[in-house]
Amino acid sequence: xxxxxxxxxxxxxxxxxxxxxxxxxxxxxxxxxxxxxxxxxxxxxxxxxxxxxxxxxxxxxxxxxxxxxxxxxxxxxxxxxxxxxxxxxxxxxxxxxxxxxxxxxxxxxxxxxxxxxxxxxxxxxxxxxxxxxxxxxxxxxxxxxxxxxxxxx
Numbered sequence: 001x002x003x004x005x006x007x008x009x010x011x012x013x014x015x016x017x018x019x020x021x022x023x024x025x026x027x028x029x030x031x032x033x034x035x036x037x038x039x040x041x042x043x044x045x046x047x048x049x050x051x052x053x054x055x056x057x058x059x060x061x062x063x064x065x066x067x068x069x070x071x072x073x074x075x076x077x078x079x080x081x082x083x084x085x086x087x088x089x090x091x092x093x094x095x096x097x098x099x100x101x102x103x104x105x106x107x108x109x110x111x112x113x114x115x116x117x118x119x120x121x122x123x124x125x126x127x128x129x130x131x132x133x134x135x136x137x138x139x140x141x142x143x144x145x146x147x148x149x150x151x152x153x
Contacts, residue, residue: 004090004098005081017082017149022122022141025071032064080137082149087127089137101129109150111143 005015036057043053079090087106090098107130113123123143127135127150140146 004079004096005083005088008088009083010085013083013085015081015083016152017146019080019082019140019142019146021075021078022120022139023075024116024120024122025074025139026068029064029068029071032060032067036061036064080140080146082146087150089135099135101127101135103150105130106150109147111147113143117143 005018009015039053039057039060043050043057046053073093077091077093079088081088082103084103086103087101088098089100090096106127108128110126110128111123112126117123121143122139122141125137125140125143125146127137129135
């Protein structure tokens with residue numbers, strides 16, 4: 001299965017920038033793996049709590065695995081691309097949700113980044129289009145580069 005943008009490019013249309021969800025979507029899974037590892041290591045400290053610690057570690061590891069796979073899948077099925085003609089965003093695997101905005105119909109591009117977003121280089125991008133509904137993209141990796149790719153065309 002190829003990328004969505006490669007299937008819909010028009011003649012003489014070029015991809016200028018591709019972005020994805022930032023790796024921070026894995027935060028629940030990472031936190032779960034850390035807690036599971038801490039419980040696993042801690043279960044060896046007190047022999048009376050070894051079994052309970054191992055069971056708790058195993059349960060949390062299963063939950064962490066679920067969160068990790070879920071975040072990976074979300075990143076895998078989400079594409080956001082800027083071409084010389086339009087901005088294309090696609091989510092979904094079996095069912096698909098897309099939107100496309102012509103670059104010349106974009107009135108403004110706003111980037112919101114918190115402190116952690118500035119440090120880790122992710123943020124939300126709001127595309128204001130002329131006359132249509134605005135589109136808000138969450139957790140975009142390198143949002144300033146994404147914005148610059150849109151405004152430079």
